Amino acid sequence: MAPGNAPAHVIPVEAAVTLDGLFRERVKRTPDLVAYRHFNEQHGNWRDYTWAQINHQVARWQAALEKDGLKPGDRVAVMLRNSPEWVAYDQAALGLGLVVVPLYTQDRPENVAYIVNDSGSKVLLIEGAEQWQALSEVKGQMGGLVRILSVNPVPNPGEPRLRSLGEWLPDQGGETRNLPRDPKALATIVYTSGTTGRPKGVMLSHHNILTNAAAASLEVLTTGHDDMFLSFLPLSHTFERTCGYYLAIMTGSTNAYSRGIPQLAEDLQAIRPTILISVPRIYERVYGRIRAALDEGPPLKKKLFLLAVEVGYARFEHSQGRGPWKPSFLLWPVLNALVAKKILARLGGRMRAAISGGAALPPDISRVFVGLGLTVLQGYGLTETSPIVCANRPDDNLPASIGKPISGVEVKIGKSNALLIKGPNVMMGYWNNPEATKAMIQPDGWLNSGDTARIDERGRVYITGRLKEIIVLSNGEKVPPVDIEAAISRDPLFEQVMLIGEGKSYLSVMTVLNADHWKKLCAERGLNAGAPDATRSKQVEEILVARIAAQMKEFPGYAQVRRVTPTLEPWTIENGLLTPTMKLKRAKVMEKFNAEIDRMYAGH
Numbered sequence: 001m002a003p004g005n006a007p008a009h010v011i012p013v014e015a016a017v018t019l020d021g022l023f024r025e026r027v028k029r030t031p032d033l034v035a036y037r038h039f040n041e042q043h044g045n046w047r048d049y050t051w052a053q054i055n056h057q058v059a060r061w062q063a064a065l066e067k068d069g070l071k072p073g074d075r076v077a078v079m080l081r082n083s084p085e086w087v088a089y090d091q092a093a094l095g096l097g098l099v100v101v102p103l104y105t106q107d108r109p110e111n112v113a114y115i116v117n118d119s120g121s122k123v124l125l126i127e128g129a130e131q132w133q134a135l136s137e138v139k140g141q142m143g144g145l146v147r148i149l150s151v152n153p154v155p156n157p158g159e160p161r162l163r164s165l166g167e168w169l170p171d172q173g174g175e176t177r178n179l180p181r182d183p184k185a186l187a188t189i190v191y192t193s194g195t196t197g198r199p200k201g202v203m204l205s206h207h208n209i210l211t212n213a214a215a216a217s218l219e220v221l222t223t224g225h226d227d228m229f230l231s232f233l234p235l236s237h238t239f240e241r242t243c244g245y246y247l248a249i250m251t252g253s254t255n256a257y258s259r260g261i262p263q264l265a266e267d268l269q270a271i272r273p274t275i276l277i278s279v280p281r282i283y284e285r286v287y288g289r290i291r292a293a294l295d296e297g298p299p300l301k302k303k304l305f306l307l308a309v310e311v312g313y314a315r316f317e318h319s320q321g322r323g324p325w326k327p328s329f330l331l332w333p334v335l336n337a338l339v340a341k342k343i344l345a346r347l348g349g350r351m352r353a354a355i356s357g358g359a360a361l362p363p364d365i366s367r368v369f370v371g372l373g374l375t376v377l378q379g380y381g382l383t384e385t386s387p388i389v390c391a392n393r394p395d396d397n398l399p400a401s402i403g404k405p406i407s408g409v410e411v412k413i414g415k416s417n418a419l420l421i422k423g424p425n426v427m428m429g430y431w432n433n434p435e436a437t438k439a440m441i442q443p444d445g446w447l448n449s450g451d452t453a454r455i456d457e458r459g460r461v462y463i464t465g466r467l468k469e470i471i472v473l474s475n476g477e478k479v480p481p482v483d484i485e486a487a488i489s490r491d492p493l494f495e496q497v498m499l500i501g502e503g504k505s506y507l508s509v510m511t512v513l514n515a516d517h518w519k520k521l522c523a524e525r526g527l528n529a530g531a532p533d534a535t536r537s538k539q540v541e542e543i544l545v546a547r548i549a550a551q552m553k554e555f556p557g558y559a560q561v562r563r564v565t566p567t568l569e570p571w572t573i574e575n576g577l578l579t580p581t582m583k584l585k586r587a588k589v590m591e592k593f594n595a596e597i598d599r600m601y602a603g604h
Contacts, residue, residue, distance in 0.1 A: 007222065033254075036048070076093050232257075
């Protein structure tokens with residue numbers, strides 16, 4: 001659907017003008033519809049908030065921010081879990097012409113201090129005592145802050161700038177304020193988590209994000225008042241912020257905030273969402289649980305599951321015009337009732353579409369969900385592109401690709417097969433970093449994504465690798481680590497995988513083993529899973545190398561893994577081995593396991 005033909009319930013960019021204007025327009029159109037659903041910890045129940053109720057909160061926040069002397073252009077930071085408070089703070093700030101700087105709740109204190117200082121933020125909103133305890137170590141490095149706000153009271157903070165919302169917010173705020181301004185003005189600075197070096201502040205305008213949300217809402221997936229989003233990706237992630245927050249305002253959909261990944265299964269049952277926006281890791285976890293249950297269940301159940309996926313996927317290919325009608329389709333009503341419906345009921349039973357972005361969704365996982373009857377749409381983007389560049393559409397969905405560019409966005413293949421991007425979604429540049437901006441955006445406006453790609457005859461885009469993430473062996477052969485790591489991860493024993501071999505004569509692997517599958521392997525092979533050096537025996541390494549080889553049959557002969565070092569301690573954000581967007585910090589992993597890597601290459 002072209003942007004000019006928007007359904008009546010969708011707020012067009014022209015009517016919104018700015019992100020706070022979008023919210024104001026939504027309040028005006030549907031004040032009494034439910035905007036957000038949030039779990040009340042104190043009372044142990046889910047609570048609904050209408051657009052008018054949130055608007056009332058926005059006015060209170062604005063009155064308090066004005067009282068603290070905030071002026072248009074000032075930066076304000078937020079380090080909060082997804083919640084109605086996040087929305088009220090964001091909309092209050094945007095309406096006053098402030099620039100919002102989102103932070104990850106799990107980020108390390110020194111990183112938070114760097115971003116607060118680099119952005120020149122004057123206000124920082126946090127959750128409560130636990131966050132403050134961590135941040136108090138670096139409070140001396142955040143001298144530019146004039147106010148630190150805490151949603152929950154902090155006992156004896158020892159910090160005059162710190163106030164709880166209960167004492168800071170006035171009871172009433174009057175009318176909400178929306179300062180008229182240029183839609184191409186700076187709205188937010190989003191710091192990329194960066195797998196190496198300091199994060200860079202991506203400057204996005206109101207127009208960058210609005211046009212991106214509009215194209216997605218009209219072309220990729222049209223949602224409306226009857227749709228329920230379940231939000232669990234952090235709002236500091238641009239994918240969630242554009243698609244799960246601003247897009248939902250644009251279409252008038254309800255957004256429920258999950259309590260967190262540990263409670264996700266329960267929240268899916270309680271909320272019964274129609275739309276899910278996620279990174280591949282979540283789909284991989286759900287698939288892993290399904291596969292584990294099938295492995296432990298009766299063989300017939302597994303056969304029925306595999307048949308359901310096979311028949312369901314063939315039906316999908318037929319519906320897309322890529323495959324023939326088959327007599328096996330007649331089995332679908334039975335397979336749907338016995339298998340597909342029961343599995344999709346675990347996702348709430350109402351889900352009509354799942355959007356995947358942030359990284360590549362493994363094709364075998366996509367095939368399972370699509371085969372069970374769930375529309376899975378894979379997209380592609382960057383923080384620097386607000387974020388959507390390309391996406392599959394329900395009527396043109398090829399899981400191996402990332403689909404076609406959205407309206408207004410152009411792509412082309414540049415030097416070294418780099419994917420170049422141009423459009424209204426391309427960032428204004430990096431905050432206080434003209435050199436990095438110049439390296440990313442060419443003088444003619446084309447942004448270099450850093451990914452390599454190809455484009456087929458129908459205009460669909462396929463990501464083929466990273467310009468910098470290529471391992472070159474000592475014999476000159478080039479190996480794509482991400483593809484091989486994804487292949488190895490198909491074996492449920494390997495929870496996390498990192499391929500090594502730059503400048504070496506062969507490939508090695510550092511891996512985190514799945515604890516349950518490790519115990520199962522030990523039981524099968526008569527090994528003592530609890531022994532201190534159980535994972536380091538030669539016998540275990542031989543078993544792991546063989547299992548890795550079984551997953552790498554489609555790769556060239558020179559891409560052989562000869563050595564492997566396993567560990568049972570996960571790589572996490574907390575231990576500094578993952579970025580807040582769950583990307584692997586390769587340099588940090590290599591630094592931590594330097595001795596183990598040296599051992600794998602000893603004598604070579």
